[in-house]
Amino acid sequence: MKVFPEKIEEGDSTPAYYQLARVLHGWIMSGELRPGDRLAPELELCCRFNLSRMTVRRAIAMLVDEGLLRRERGRGGGTFVVGPKVDGGVFLIPDFQEEMRNRGLAASVRLLKASLVPAGETAAGKLGLEKGGKIIYLERVLEGEGQPLAFDRKYLVYDPSRPLLEAELGHGDTRELFSRCPELMPVRAELSLSATVLRPREADILDSRRGDPAFCMEQLVWAANDHRVAWGWMIYRGDKFVFRSISRLL
Amino acid sequence: MKVFPEKIEEGDSTPAYYQLARVLHGWIMSGELRPGDRLAPELELCCRFNLSRMTVRRAIAMLVDEGLLRRERGRGGGTFVVGPKVDGGVFLIPDFQEEMRNRGLAASVRLLKASLVPAGETAAGKLGLEKGGKIIYLERVLEGEGQPLAFDRKYLVYDPSRPLLEAELGHGDTRELFSRCPELMPVRAELSLSATVLRPREADILDSRRGDPAFCMEQLVWAANDHRVAWGWMIYRGDKFVFRSISRLL
DNA sequence: GAGTGGTCTAGACCACTGT
DNA sequence: CAGTGGTCTAGACCACTCC
16 A cells, blocks of 8 residues: 555645545546545544544545545445546536637527417427417527527417517527516426437528538426426537536546 | 425434425425525524534535525625526436446447557547557447447557457447556546537448438547547437436435 | 444634625 | 635444445
8 A cells, every 4th residue: 555645735725625635536547546446434534634524525525426436335335446437427518608608709699580479289298388379489590709500499488478578589598588577587497419410491590501410409498386488499500519528626 | 585384304314414405496496485586594594494504504515516506605695596507507428338228228239340550640649649559449339229329439559468358349338448457447538529420331330321410429538647548439329319417416 | 343434413713795 | 893605623423234
C-alpha cells in the first residue's frame, strides 16, 4: 500500500469536502487506486485527514454520484473503485437559448404560425383533452446568428382568459409562454430524443436538404396537479448539434 | 399561506430525509408551492418536522439537484421554487448491454473483424500515439434477440504483452477488452452524440436501408495517467432507440 | 462478534446580503 | 444588524454482512 501525502489545507477557501474529493479523484486518475481496489474505511480517512465523518462522507458521495466509487455494507464491505461506465453516460442537453449562450451566438426566434385549432386525436391524447377542443398550435424557427438551426412545433392548452401575446410567442423558452398564467406554469417535463431525417418542408425551413440527419426532441410539459399544458417536438439540424457527456465533478 | 399537514413517520423504514424530499416534491407538484414561491427557512422546517438541520438540508439538496429548488444566501435570500428547465434536460444514455437488459432482450455481440493495423493520422491523434504505430481495429455488431441494432467500430492501443482473446472481443462492454490488463483499465470516457444517416455498408450490416436515421456515439476512453486506450464510434439504428430524460428522484 | 457504511442529532461558526 | 444558507464537528445508534 502506498503512502498518501495529500493534505487538506486549512487556509484554503475551498471547502474541505471538495478538497478531499479532489484528492480521491486524483488517486483514481493517477492510478494510485485502480478499479477494483478498496478505499480506506471512513474512520481511517477521518484520522488521516483530520476531518469529521460527515465531511469525509460528503467527499465520497461526490465520487459515488460520479460513478467512480461504489459502496458496500457489512463486514467484507467497504468503498471500492469501479471502472466507470464507458459505453454510456450522462448527457446534459441544454435548451436552445442556453446552447446559443454557450456558443456565444445571438439566439432569435421567428414565429411562423400561431393559430387556434381543434385538437386532433394524438394531440388531444397527449394533452389529456377531448378531441376537437380548441388548442393553440405554434410553429417557430429557432435561429442562431440569423441562421435557422431548429424547427419547433408545439401544441398548447388554450385558456380563453389568456390572450396570446406576440412578445411571449417570440420567446424561445417554453416557460415564457405561460409567464402570465401562474396556474399553467410548468413544473415538470418529459423529453425524448430520437434520430430522424429532414422531410421536405423541414429541410426548406432549416435551409438544408431533404434526408439530412437531425435530432428530434419530443416534449411533454406538465403544470401542477398533473395538468398537461404543452406537447410538441423540436427538430435540431444534425450538422449543427453534437451533445457531449459531462462529468459534473471537479 | 396554507397549512402543511404532512408528517414524517417514525415507524417508516424509509429515511427521514427521503420522506421530507417527497413532501417538498409534493408541495411543488400539487401547486401548493408554485414557481417563484419561497420555501420556509431551514430552521422553520426543522421545527415543523422535528428534524435536525442536516436532515432537512439533505432533503432540500435532493430537490436542488433535480432543478426544482434554488437557494440564495443573505438577508433577502432563501430557498425558492424554480420552474425546472423544460426545453432541455438530463439524459442517461445506457450502454448497449444495459439497454438490452432494460428491454428484456437477449444481447449478443458478433465480431466482424479484429486486426492489427498501422495507426492513421486521425486515430493516432485521438489515441495520442505516433502515426503508423500498430493499433488494434475492431468491428462488431451488437444484436438484440438476434437482430442487429448497432454497429461498433473501435481502435485500441496495442499491448504486445497482451494477446487478443476471442472471449474478450466478443463481449459488449469496453471494460472487458482490458480485463486482463490492469494498467489499461478505463477510468474515464468522453462520449459525444450526433445524428447521422446510414451509409451503404452500415445499412447492410444493420439490416436497414441507406439513408435511414441513426445515432452516432463517438467514444474516447482514458486509463490512469492520462493514457488514452480506445477510440471509436457506435452507430445505433434510429428506428430502435429513443432516449428519455430522467429525473433520478422519487 | 466485528467492521463496514447509512442515518441522524444538536450544536457551532462562517459567508453572504439586504435592511 | 439580522436572517439566510454553507460548512463542519463529535458524537450516537442502526442495518447489513462476513467471519
